[in-house]
Amino acid sequence: MRLALELVGRLALWLLLAPLLPGIINRVKAWVAGRRGPPVLQLYYDLGRLWRKGVVLSTAVSPGFVAGPAVAWVALAGAALLLPVGGMWPAEVFRGDAVLFVGLLALARYVTAGAALDPGSAFEGMGAAREVSYAVLAEAAIITALLALSLKSHSVALAEMLTPSAGAGAVLLAGGLFTVLLAENCRVPFDDPATHLELTMIHEVMVLDHSGPPLAAILHGAALKLLIFSVLLAEAVLPIGKLPPLAAAGTLGAAVLAVAVGAGLVESLLARLAFRRVPLLLTTGFLLCLFALLATWKGGGG
């Protein structure tokens, strides 16, 4: 019973806080540009509005078109539940849940890209192709980062891996994971969430035909994914798990806020990369993670 309550509580925390992050990024962008910008809670309003709206479905789509976003959302929520929050360990810590975490992200990608191909639109096909292709490099980087963390903590359970700091390679790991965060969440310089030019987008173009509640599930899932990567980055780099509970929660919150501000600043100050250069930047992210792994190795594992 306590387990169930705790699980529900943690899930509610994740789900409720997730839409805050894109709001913060937008505020940072507006602040840098000298605009007033949308309210921080804008995404909450959008989600509420979409949840009540009707749906336009293409004549070509299968039932998977609606099931896809639902499964992707469930997979992302599951991945969130595997992560420790501050000093609070997830109830279901087990050896190898780090690999399950990667698998859940892949499942979300599979169904999202699959649903994008469902209406038979060339634009969405293009977006899906980019998503699954760039994810190859991103996945290599994440596994390398997990290897570095596992080597440092002598564990394959996420909660134990994320408890100490990343040690010698912390800066490298932070750089690598931040690059992956930007790529996987389709932020500048990989993708521009503000543009509406289909030919240049990755994530947005995959969801062109979605509307109403499925679109709400997709947008909320995207916000959740951003929060997951921010928490992963913060906990991988900082020894949050070793702090007392309140301090841990505070540090985690501050670190996630810093990540969001960082993403907002990158978005304001950098231009989007040409598509040919995207793999190069992602490879750089992968190499940073690889050097972090080597640094951990040389550091004797801690």
Place this chain on the structure above:
Amino acid sequence: MSPGAWLLVAALSVVGGLAAAWRGPRAWLALTLLACGAALVPAVTTLAGGGTWEWRSAVLIGGEPVHLLLDGVSAFFLALLAVVGGAITIYARGYWPDAAHPRSAPAGRAWWNLLLLCLGLVLVVANGLHFLIAWEIFTVAAYFLITLERQKREVRAAGWLYLAASHLSMVCLFAFFALLAARTGGWDLGPMRGRTELAPLFWLALVGFGLKAGMFPLHVWLPSAHANAPSHVSAMLSGVTLKLGIYGLVRFSGWLPVPAAAGWVVAVLGVASAVLGVAFALGQHDLKRLLAYHSVENIGIILIGLGFGLIAAAQGNAAWGRLAFAGGLLHVWNHGLFKSLLFLGAGSVLHATGTREMSRLGGLWRAMPWTAGCFVLGAAAISGLPPLNGFVSEWLVFLGLFDAVGGPGLSAWAAGPAAILLGVTGALALACFVKVCGIVFLGTARTEAARRASECGPLMRGPMLGLAVACIAIGLAPVLFWPAVANAVAAWQPAWQMAAAPAPLAALGACHAALAFAATLGAILLWRRVRQNGVARAVTWDCGYAAPTPRMQYTAGSFAEIITGWFGWILRPQRSIDRPRGLFPAQASHAEHTPETVLEHVVEPVGGAVMQVAAAVRRLQHGRLQFYILYLVVGMAVLAVLVIAGGGR
């Protein structure tokens, strides 16, 4: 009944089925299924209870006494043969009926039973000579099954390549078993771990069995054979007969000592097979050829498990090696299940539309919902996604590799890259199967043939559903299948007894079950919400384009273009481009084809050189008697000189 009695029932009924192949298709089906069921019983009891069943007889076959042996390793592969073989047998009845193939259907049934019989014999005989006989017969039976449609040129070419490659493998195995027999003094097989002088023989086994398993770069025969064989045969080849190559490697690396480098070589070949297999798959536009390259990929994953298992065994007691090896072994089952499911699905598509070209398909989910559902599930399983079986075995391999990275020694340096590349392989496979499912089953029909498609009959649907259920079962309850894997591992390395399932496996199963439940619930709830809010139907939004046509959909080639560009150095795609010219271009075209690089750039040049040398030598034979007499005289003279010079010493 004892295992021997069950095996006897299985053998008798498969032979009975062989006799019934021409006259009674129904009797054939019943007898063959009985055989599969009867073979499954001893396999399951051996896997559940452990132990070894052995039977020696004084009866001589080929001058050698009969010696049968069923232990964990052979029972593991026998169970795969029985389950997958049984499912495909039912499918074959619907897919290759007498009405459509009056000549080849009865012959196909006969060869089928011969194949099943000899596959089973390979697994249970413990005599080198009998092993070779059964191996050769099943190779030949598979050849006749691949070439059931002999009237087609490309089928004959594929069959010929298969036969040539199989016999190259056979030569290596002949050498392997003959040298083994010469050094041990008999053809009898069994554990001989102490005799270190036998270790170098492993390299012969690696080439022989590796060729059969389709390990890179020995996979050249595999894509064309699997693409051109009838689909039920492709499913059998990929699901079971490739695994016999793995069986050989596992069997003889367990029974015989192996050289120190064996594990490293197998692991490197495994990683190469995994990454390059999926890269080649991405470049394909023929559905079955694409699936065939994925067999190379999955054999690579299995070999990674086996390779790290061997490395760990060489290092003494390494717990991570057991995990990696157990993962590789479980992947044998998993790949057998989902790859045969995918080939059966591809067969249903081919049956309904008459084409394997993905660019001619599209939107098939509407006409073939069952096939589409099973195929998409199989695709998720082969991409290594939770909560399905492919993820469970890859998870075990990953766990082994992660532990190895934390361990001491050189193996840590090898395990890191292997883990990263295994992750890359998974992501590439996911990209490839999103492409396949999207292009073939989603969107709208690209041709008239795809538009007129209809769902396959119950005889073809049932086996697909059964295999899909098996994929889900291993995914949701991996703990139930653990004793089988543990017993097989213990039979491979007696020092590696693993009684209980590792605790995380149960937790993983629980997570999988929760995920499956939540995903189903989420999908239902979202559908209900969508219904409540009201649904309007419209054409796909194509950037405001008013009249989209099916030809405007994204193609398989465009989808894979980014990744095939990264692998252009080895894929070497051949392009023919007709660019649009002028202000009002009348026509333009772009065609791209990814050939089999190893075949075209390595095997064919070498073959060509051999043929040239042979042609040069043939000039000596021209039918002129005077010259032949001259050869004789010259030969005698040379011999005389040799004898006199040698005798003088």
